[in-house]
Amino acid sequence: MNKVHDMGGREEKRRIPFISCADKSEELSPTHWTSRTLAITLAMGFLRVWNLDSSRFFRESLPKSEYLSSSYYKRWFLALEKMIENFEIFSNDNAEKFSNKVLQPEEVCKVLKKGSPSIRSKKELPTFSIGDEVLTRTNFKNVFFNGGHTRLPEYAMGKKGRIILYHRAHVYPDSNAHFKGEAPEHLYTVEFSSEELWGKSYPNRKDAVTLDLWEPYLKKANEAK
Amino acid sequence: MPHDNHNSPNDESSDLPDEMTLRVKSLETILTKKGLIDPKTLDEIIDFYSNKVGPQNGAYVVAKSWTDDKFRTQILKDPDKVLKELGFFGRQGEHVVVLENTTEVHNLVVCTLCSCYPWPLLGLPPSWYKSDEYRSRSVREPREVLREFGFNIPDEQSIKVWDSTAEIRYLVLPMRPEGTHGMSLEELSSLVTRDSMIGAGNPISPGRTDE
Numbered sequence: 001m002n003k004v005h006d007m008g009g010r011e012e013k014r015r016i017p018f019i020s021c022a023d024k025s026e027e028l029s030p031t032h033w034t035s036r037t038l039a040i041t042l043a044m045g046f047l048r049v050w051n052l053d054s055s056r057f058f059r060e061s062l063p064k065s066e067y068l069s070s071s072y073y074k075r076w077f078l079a080l081e082k083m084i085e086n087f088e089i090f091s092n093d094n095a096e097k098f099s100n101k102v103l104q105p106e107e108v109c110k111v112l113k114k115g116s117p118s119i120r121s122k123k124e125l126p127t128f129s130i131g132d133e134v135l136t137r138t139n140f141k142n143v144f145f146n147g148g149h150t151r152l153p154e155y156a157m158g159k160k161g162r163i164i165l166y167h168r169a170h171v172y173p174d175s176n177a178h179f180k181g182e183a184p185e186h187l188y189t190v191e192f193s194s195e196e197l198w199g200k201s202y203p204n205r206k207d208a209v210t211l212d213l214w215e216p217y218l219k220k221a222n223e224a225k
Numbered sequence: 226m227p228h229d230n231h232n233s234p235n236d237e238s239s240d241l242p243d244e245m246t247l248r249v250k251s252l253e254t255i256l257t258k259k260g261l262i263d264p265k266t267l268d269e270i271i272d273f274y275s276n277k278v279g280p281q282n283g284a285y286v287v288a289k290s291w292t293d294d295k296f297r298t299q300i301l302k303d304p305d306k307v308l309k310e311l312g313f314f315g316r317q318g319e320h321v322v323v324l325e326n327t328t329e330v331h332n333l334v335v336c337t338l339c340s341c342y343p344w345p346l347l348g349l350p351p352s353w354y355k356s357d358e359y360r361s362r363s364v365r366e367p368r369e370v371l372r373e374f375g376f377n378i379p380d381e382q383s384i385k386v387w388d389s390t391a392e393i394r395y396l397v398l399p400m401r402p403e404g405t406h407g408m409s410l411e412e413l414s415s416l417v418t419r420d421s422m423i424g425a426g427n428p429i430s431p432g433r434t435d436e
Contacts, residue, residue: 007360008337014358016373019351028275028349030268033249038274038349039267040253042316047261056339072355074341077249084252088400090259098261108269109277113312113345117319118392127226151390153337155364167320187391189322194386198365206383209364212391 004067005060009155009198017055034073041080045113046103049087053177057149058083120184122169126215127186132163134190140217142174146210151218156209159196160221164210165189172214185214229335251320279348282313283396284417286323287428288410291299291401301325304396308345318345323370324387325398326424332379333371333424335363336389343394347419354423372418374425404431 028035045055058079060067088094097141103111128134138158142148167187169203175183194207229231256262286308290297300307304321308314321343324332336342337360342350353359367384371377378384387395399421405413406429420426 005338006234007357009365010361012358012361016353016358016362016370017356018353028271030271032288033245035271036249038268039270040249040256040262042270043262043266044256059339068357072352074245077245077252081252089261090255095259102261102263103266105263105346106267108266111316112270112273113315115317115319115345119320151338153388153390155337156388165322167391170320172393173391183425187297187393189387189393191385196317204368204380207367207385208383209388212393214391215263 003060004062004064007059008153012156020103033077034071037073037077037080041076042112043103044084044089047089047098047101049089050083050170050219051176052116053149053171053173055079055083056173056181057177060149079212087094118171119167120169120171120182122184122186126166126169126188128163128166128188130166130219133160134163134188134218135160135221136190136213136217142178144175145178145182150174150217153211154214155197156192156211156213159192161190161192161196161211163188164191167212170214172216174214174216184190185216187212187214188218189213190218269436273396274349278313278315278345280346280417280419280422281414282311283343283346283419283422284414286311286313286396287398287417287422288413290323290398291413292403292410297398301398306364311402313345315345317341318343320393321346322393323395323396323398324385324424326400328400329382331382331384331386331424332395333363333367333386334389334395334397335360335386337361337364338390341394342390343396346394347422351419371425374420376421376426399424399428402428402430 005044027184059075062078066078070078084090113131136152136157138160140150140152140157142150165188169184171182172185175181190209190213191208191210194209195202197209253264257264286300290300300323304323305314308321313356326332340350340355341418359370364386367386389395402416405416416429416431418426418428421428
């Protein structure tokens with residue numbers, strides 16, 4: 001059973017909800033709660049108590065009904081509340097620890113333009129090369145944390161694909177989300193035919209889906225399961 | 226316009242606005258009192274994403290690629306270097322891949338697990354991109370999804386859907402529309418829609434202009 005956030009290929013009959021240009025809810029506003037939630041979440045991230053991967057884990061761990069009935073930024077807000085509680089942000093012992101990390105207005109432009117690249121060096125060479133056929137692991141689970149974060153969607157588990165891009169080693173979310181270190185792993189873009197993912201009834205033979213997958217999600221196509 | 230017709234949970238205005246407004250405001254107040262955030266910092270962040278980044282950045286990259294073969298080669302080969310030089314680099318756009326549409330292949334970008342999107346090039350994602358409907362359906366039935374955008378992909382053109390499951394961010398480089406010969410970079414940029422750089426539309430076709 002996949003987790004609530006793992007949406008790819010899920011049975012879904014509803015049409016794509018377009019919002020007309022006249023609806024301001026899609027635009028940023030200095031005062032609207034959605035924009036404030038975005039900004040508070042980004043600003044709090046700079047305290048470095050949690051990281052991008054753990055934030056995603058908190059969002060996707062919201063109770064299913066709450067996740068599904070909430071808008072995008074409400075999910076962000078509910079996860080932020082949970083993180084503040086979980087990491088005891090309001091504990092008095094913490095106030096001093098954070099004082100020199102608080103993001104200042106004049107730093108905003110610089111830090112957002114700098115970003116935080118996830119590429120890392122790794123001594124071990126990549127196992128796969130561009131063009132290699134690979135199989136994604138079946139029933140894959142986080143090995144660092146029971147029920148933990150992973151970025152291999154269920155719809156792409158146990159499927160045969162081909163490596164089309166290699167991105168060098170990147171921070172491994174399965175580990176980083178649970179504070180077990182960045183544990184960099186080689187990252188590849190893997191292409192799957194849509195027919196392989198969705199079955200023979202998929203109408204267009206040449207259509208494909210690609211995913212960005214870390215090496216532990218993959219094995220050689222001829223390796224026994 | 227009154228908000229009276231909201232059925233999708235992904236429509237941000239469908240939550241009781243008063244409740245969320247109050248909850249967010251009270252969290253902001255307490256975090257400010259504790260000295261953990263500065264409201265002026267929040268204003269700066271919102272200003273940054275309102276005014277400093279947006280689809281105009283991506284549109285420049287696309288239009289420049291249409292007019293400058295050397296630039297096109299570079300942006301396809303080493304996008305991060307070029308984007309850094311242009312100042313279109315940063316959070317949620319640290320590792321970019323540019324996807325070239327051709328008559329054979331049409332590219333479409335999604336993030337089925339959350340809503341990853343190339344912020345420095347396109348700004349923050351539109352509501353439909355973040356919707357559960359788009360996240361679930363675009364990998365399984367991209368042609369039907371695109372038809373809802375009023376966009377038909379011919380059977381002979383294959384679709385490649387890029388599910389952004391890591392920190393790689395994708396920008397679609399659409400094909401240059403017909404009838405744009407001799408146009409300036411600025412004129413071409415104005416034809417490049419946000420949706421066309423996600424793969425959910427074509428650039429605006431200039432068609433017949435009034436004499």
